[in-house]
Structure formats: C-alpha cells, structure tokens
Amino acid sequence: MKKYIVALAAGLTLSACSGGNPFVADTGTGTGTGSGGSTGGGIASDRTVPPGTQTPVPDASIFRSEPTSTDAGKSGNGYATAIAYDSATDEFSVDNLGFDGNNVYARDTTPDIVSNLPFAVYEASAQLPDSLTGTPINQLNHRAIYGVSQSGNTKFAIVRTGAYVEYGFGGFVYERDGGVVLPATGQALYTGLSQGLRDKNGTGGLQHTRADMSIAIDFDDFNDVTGTRGDAVRGNVSNRRIFDMDGNDVTDGVLGSINASLNTTMTAIPDATFVVEPGVLDDNGEILGQMNSYYVDSSGQNQVFETGNYYAVLSGTNADEVVGVFVMETTRDPSATGVRDTSGFVLVRQ
Incomplete structure (x- = not known):
C-alpha cells in the first residue's frame, strides 16, 4: 500500500490505560444478528456490523472499529490501533500511525474547537527528536476526537490526518459498556451534538466539523424480520459548521466556493438524514445504515450532496443513550476530488 504525502500518513483497537474511560476491545469480526419476534413476510437482512465484539448480546458490552477498505484513496481506513485514554495525564495514545510523534496525543485547548x-x-x-542525535524531525498532522456520555457508559474516538494526498491512515471506534434493554413498543427521541474531522482526497488538508444531531426510533414498526428487529430509525444532522485547525469558522468560505462551482445559493451546509428502511436495528441494540444529504440545483431539482453510512449502539436499562459515528463523503466541494466528514456523536434520550 502506497500513499503520497502532501507535505509529508493508520484500523482501531483500543487498549486500557490507567484511569479515565479506556476503550476495551473484544476483537474479531462480528455479524451481530438478533432474533426478531414476529412471523410473516419481510425484507431479509444481510447486515454485517463493523469489526469488534465477536458474539454480541443485548446484556453485555459491545466494541466496534472502522472497517478496513480497499477502495481507491481509502486504503488507510481502520489502521489505527491500541487507542487508549489516560485521565491522569489527559492524554490519548494511538499506535500504528507513521510519524505521529511518540504515539501520545495531548489536549488541544483552542477554545473554538473544544x-x-x-x-x-x-x-x-x-x-x-532523532533518538541518536536529537535533531528535530517534523511529524505529520494527526488529530483525535474523544467523546464520552455523562454516564460514562458510551464513548467514541476518531483519528484522522490531512497529511497525505489521499485520505491517509486513521480510523474510528465506538463502544457501549454494559447492556441495553430495548422497548417492545413506543417511540424514543435522542438529541445531542456531533463533532468530527473533515479530510480530503486529492489535496490533503484537515478541518474540524460540528453539528446538532437527533435520532428517533419507532419500536412498533416496521414489523420484525428474520434475525433483525424491524424498528424504524430516523436521524438528522443540522446546523453544520466547519473550522480550520486554529479554530476559525470557515463555513462561509467553504460554502462560497461550493456555490460558485455548482451555481447555487446555499446558505448552510445541507442537513444530512438517515435512509429510513427496515432492518437497521438488531436485538443487541446495534444500528447501522445509510445516510445522505441533498441540495437544490439551479433548476430547482434535488441533487445528492453527500453519501455515507452511520454506525451506532444503544445503551442503558431504558435505552437511555446512543453513541456512534457517521462517515459522509462529497465530490461537490471543488477543493478536492473527494471530501470526507467523519463525526462521532453521543445522544441522550429526551
């Protein structure tokens, strides 16, 4: 595998450090099938959850990591390993990424970012420094985002770099500590925030993203299908903003270049929504599916702006919270051949 450096680039397994909320990996590749209770016809599911917990069950912890990829420009996906947080030093450690210092990541205190x-x-x-001579060696720009719920039961981490011409090496992980009890009926609403990293294919570069986010679940419908609950899941990502590495809000500038390229007059980054379909939630509380965003072109027609996937897991005795990651990519931003937003979220039931 070759990647070319812009100025000069990682899968994820998490290991524990002393203190804090370390990720703990039950490694392997799971299929995450449940046992739906209804009989009758339905849409058969071929869902395959990301690598991690080998035999997931509703009443136990679940760990997932970014799947590796052989797609052009994405062969560095799922490369970061041994990610751990140490609360005593407020530091992250990450392995398997070239030129990221001594594998220890310090807190960025830029106010607009944190x-x-x-x-x-x-x-x-x-x-x-060179380990023999002490001569300083410039490292590649790597950033990590860590999110943890107030209960401490759900968490995620994302690592990306903008140092390569292609997307570069990195990855994400998310985890539920403990189990979940899924309602048999009714609906639930989860709200909160997302924060992510935006990298580019074709030019390199890295930016921060943030947004408001909500997920709603209908536990009554769709009807269950074989091996999978039928529950309908909706999701919405709105009020999206983009920041440079110094914390400056560059959303308007990004929109300006996109509008000029598409001959549009967008005033905000388009909202992203989940594709609503049966079979996205299983009995273990794992949710995964597709998502898209759209813009209106100069003829008044809806056009796809981004496409991608979301990965998440529910947690708690009342399905109290949900944690996960979404990955969206667009070719509509003229700054690169592809621009990717990898964002994590921690949402609480309202």
Whole structure:
C-alpha cells in the first residue's frame, strides 16, 4: 500500500490505560444478528456490523472499529490501533500511525474547537527528536476526537490526518459498556451534538466539523424480520459548521466556493438524514445504515450532496443513550476530488 504525502500518513483497537474511560476491545469480526419476534413476510437482512465484539448480546458490552477498505484513496481506513485514554495525564495514545510523534496525543485547548462538549480534541506532537542525535524531525498532522456520555457508559474516538494526498491512515471506534434493554413498543427521541474531522482526497488538508444531531426510533414498526428487529430509525444532522485547525469558522468560505462551482445559493451546509428502511436495528441494540444529504440545483431539482453510512449502539436499562459515528463523503466541494466528514456523536434520550 502506497500513499503520497502532501507535505509529508493508520484500523482501531483500543487498549486500557490507567484511569479515565479506556476503550476495551473484544476483537474479531462480528455479524451481530438478533432474533426478531414476529412471523410473516419481510425484507431479509444481510447486515454485517463493523469489526469488534465477536458474539454480541443485548446484556453485555459491545466494541466496534472502522472497517478496513480497499477502495481507491481509502486504503488507510481502520489502521489505527491500541487507542487508549489516560485521565491522569489527559492524554490519548494511538499506535500504528507513521510519524505521529511518540504515539501520545495531548489536549488541544483552542477554545473554538473544544467548546463543543461532551467532546475533547487531541493532537500528536509537531516534532520528535532523532533518538541518536536529537535533531528535530517534523511529524505529520494527526488529530483525535474523544467523546464520552455523562454516564460514562458510551464513548467514541476518531483519528484522522490531512497529511497525505489521499485520505491517509486513521480510523474510528465506538463502544457501549454494559447492556441495553430495548422497548417492545413506543417511540424514543435522542438529541445531542456531533463533532468530527473533515479530510480530503486529492489535496490533503484537515478541518474540524460540528453539528446538532437527533435520532428517533419507532419500536412498533416496521414489523420484525428474520434475525433483525424491524424498528424504524430516523436521524438528522443540522446546523453544520466547519473550522480550520486554529479554530476559525470557515463555513462561509467553504460554502462560497461550493456555490460558485455548482451555481447555487446555499446558505448552510445541507442537513444530512438517515435512509429510513427496515432492518437497521438488531436485538443487541446495534444500528447501522445509510445516510445522505441533498441540495437544490439551479433548476430547482434535488441533487445528492453527500453519501455515507452511520454506525451506532444503544445503551442503558431504558435505552437511555446512543453513541456512534457517521462517515459522509462529497465530490461537490471543488477543493478536492473527494471530501470526507467523519463525526462521532453521543445522544441522550429526551
């Protein structure tokens, strides 16, 4: 595998450090099938959850990591390993990423970036000395985002770099500590925030993203299908903003170049929504599916702006919270051949 460096690039398994909320991985590739209770016809599911917990069950912890990819420009997906958080030092450690210092990421205290609680941003060292001569060696720009719920039962981490011409090496993980009890009937609404990293294919570069987010679940419908609950899941990502590495809001500038390229007059990054379909939620509380965003072209027609996927897991005795990651990509931004937003979210039932 070759990747070319812009100025000079990682799968994920998490290991524990002392203190804090370390991720704990039950490694392997799971299929995450449930046991739907209804009989009758339906849409058979061929869902395959990301790598992680081998035999998921509703009443136990679940860990997932970014799937590896052989797609052009994405062969660095799922490369980061041994991610761990140490609360005693407020540092992250990440393995298997070239030129990210000594694998220890320190907290970024830029106010405009870190004000989006419950998230924290970490960055690798900019330089590391030659181990023999002490001569400083410039490192590649790596950032990590860590999100944890107030209960501490759900968490995620994302690592990306903008140092390569292609998307580069990185990955994400998310985890539920403990189990979940899924309602048999009724509906639930979860709200909160997302925060992510936006990298580029074709030019390199890295930006931060943030947004409001909500997920609604109908536990009554759709009817169950074989091996999978039928529950309908809706999701919405709105009020999306983009920041440079110094914390400056560059959303208007990004929109300006997109509008000029598409001959449109968008005043905001388009909302992203989940595709509503049967079979996205299983009995273990794992949710995964597709999502898209759209814009209106100069002829008044809806056009696809981004496409991608979301990955999440429910937690709690009353299905109290949900944690996960979404990955959206667009070719409509003229700054690169592809622009990707990898964002994590921690949402609480309202």
